Amino acid sequence: MHILICPDKFKASLTAQEAAEAIAAGILAKWKKSTIQIVPLADGGEGTLEMIQNMHGGAWLTHTVMDPLGRPVQAEYLWLADQKTAYIEMARCSGLQLLNTKERNPLKTNTFGTGELIQHAAKQGAKVIVLTIGGSATNDAGIGMAAALGYTFLDANGNSLEPIGENLVHIDQINGENPFPEIEFIVLTDVDNPLHGPQGAAHVFAKQKGANAISIKQLNKGLINISKWLPTDIPGAGAAGGLGAGAMHFLGAQLTS
Secondary structure: OEEEEOOOOEOOOEOHHHHHHHHHHHHHHHOOOOEEEEOOOOOOOOOHHHHHHHHHOOEEEEEEEEOOOOOEEEEEEEEEHHHOEEEEEOHHHHEHHHOOHHHOOOOOOOOHHHHHHHHHHHHOOOOEEEEEOOOEOOOOOOHHHHHHOOOEEEOOOOOEOOOOHHHHHHOOEEEOOOOOOOOEEEEEOOOOOOOOOOOOHHHHHHHHHOOOHHHHHHHHHHHHHHOOOOOOOOOOOOHHHHHHHHHHHHHOOEEEO
């Protein structure tokens, strides 16, 4: 028998490649004459870039960015020089994998590092930037990313706000514009959740990022507030704590399943 093995990662346990190899070993222990083909998969979160490189090639570029709590971290992205295309996996700079259990709190985390990686790719001369948005530690609707790209966020008194999840509810004014209108931005997501509401970013995903019932309600109120500017009901708007919607508004990105 010929057996095709195509797993995703086992989050916080095995990479997709390791899972595939373990499954293959189990099969061959039982059916020794089987032939095995391994094709690891990814969902936009951790390990996605390795899968893309397997198919399309490309070189790894590394840049120091801020992690979800503002600490420096080395983050890699995939650069296809001949196509002037960068593949950025937001989990590498703004992902849950960068925090231990006690550090997880989407009221305090943000996507600033994702914006810094976008800046770096733009300086390489990227004409297309593909952003994969699984595995996030954030619920900031992309305002951290936007802040790294020059946007500012003010409250009703004109005070500048730190671009973190708990401040979404206080935003009264957004200043700035897309600094890279010449770049085509494509966002890859495996979810179709809206920005807010019972099926939105906070209610569905924030608990796994460290939020409790009270903070989930606060985050959802913040997402409702920022929906004055950001798209709400487009499938995928609520992906990665609302980064899907943020990428559409701040970068003119196209969301793709």
